[in-house]
Amino acid sequence: KQEVTQIPAALSVPEGENLVLNCSFTDSAIYNLQWFRQDPGKGLTSLLLIQSSQREQTSGRLNASLDKSSGRSTLYIAASQPGDSATYLCAGYTGANSKLTFGKGITLSVRP
Amino acid sequence: NAGVTQTPKFRVLKTGQSMTLLCAQDMNHEYMYWYRQDPGMGLRLIHYSVGEGTTAKGEVPDGYNVSRLKKQNFLLGLESAAPSQTSVYFCASSYGKIMNTEAFFGQGTRLTVV
Numbered sequence: 001k002q003e004v005t006q007i008p009a010a011l012s013v014p015e016g017e018n019l020v021l022n023c024s025f026t027d028s029a030i031y032n033l034q035w036f037r038q039d040p041g042k043g044l045t046s047l048l049l050i051q052s053s054q055r056e057q058t059s060g061r062l063n064a065s066l067d068k069s070s071g072r073s074t075l076y077i078a079a080s081q082p083g084d085s086a087t088y089l090c091a092g093y094t095g096a097n098s099k100l101t102f103g104k105g106i107t108l109s110v111r112p
Numbered sequence: 113n114a115g116v117t118q119t120p121k122f123r124v125l126k127t128g129q130s131m132t133l134l135c136a137q138d139m140n141h142e143y144m145y146w147y148r149q150d151p152g153m154g155l156r157l158i159h160y161s162v163g164e165g166t167t168a169k170g171e172v173p174d175g176y177n178v179s180r181l182k183k184q185n186f187l188l189g190l191e192s193a194a195p196s197q198t199s200v201y202f203c204a205s206s207y208g209k210i211m212n213t214e215a216f217f218g219q220g221t222r223l224t225v226v
Contacts, residue, residue: 032213043202044217089155093213099145099170100204100215104154 002027002094006103013080014111021075021106023090030092033066033073034100038087047088048075080110114138118203118218125193125225133188133221135203143208144186145170145215146178148199155202161186162208193225 003026013019023033031052036044048057048064050073056065063076073090087107091100119134135144145160157170161180175197177189186205190197200222206215 034213034215036217043219044204046214046216049214091155091215093215099157099160100213101157102147102155104152 002030002092002101004090004092004101004103006088006090006106008106009104010107010109012109012111015080015082017080017110019077019080019108021077021088021090021108023073023075023103025071025073025092025101027092027094028068028071030068030094032093033064034091034093035062035064035073035075036089036091038089038105040086044089077108080108082110082112084108085110116203116205116216116218118201118221120221121219122222123224125190125223127193127195127225129193130189130191131193131223132190133201133203133223135186135188135205135218137184137186137203137205137216139205139216140183141205141207141216142183143206144180145204145206146176146186146188147202147204148172149202149220150199158188158201193223195225197223198225199223 005024034049035047050066061078066073087105089105091102116137146158147155156172159178164183167178179187200220203218204215
């Protein structure tokens with residue numbers, strides 16, 4: 001059974017800092033890994049999808065990497081801004097059961 | 113381009129009442145999912161569907177039923193609501209193919225059972 005862990009549960013940083021959010025998973029048979037952003041009271045917005053044949057994906061100030069051998073993915077946010085404050089969730093897709101398994105998320109607060 | 117649309121957005125039910133949550137997607141996705149999100153528990157899969165006419169149980173299926181009569185719609189039913197079903201419900205969809213599994217989510221339905 002795939003388990004996805006995100007530690008710490010919350011993070012507070014000053015504006016402008018570069019930061020890394022971690023995601024670990026137990027089943028290396030993971031196909032793809034997806035990072036989401038969730039604002040309070042809102043739905044999930046897809047940020048980046050890393051396919052198993054890829055090692056990383058970039059979108060603007062965001063860069064996500066995937067290392068299946070170590071069971072880890074990281075989301076790098078460059079030059080953080082107060083507008084980046086949100087909960088960030090990672091989810092692993094294991095084809096055998098056709099579903100996404102989510103971590104519990106990291107709540108990020110970027111202080112002006 | 114609407115994406116994934118959930119109806120209703122908010123609902124209050126009395127214990128024992130029934131209701132149906134509707135999820136509609138316009139992206140021609142094969143796979144559709146229902147999750148519930150609770151504080152401290154994260155997102156947990158209730159039921160999912162890998163194509164029209166198919167359904168399967170997720171992690172927490174008890175007390176819920178689903179139907180996928182049309183490819184674009186996935187319905188989640190509560191036959192006899194209980195306070196433990198107070199939660200935020202999210203629907204998601206994806207192509208489901210290994211090389212294209214990006215999932216898209218609706219805005220959620222906040223359900224309170226009193």
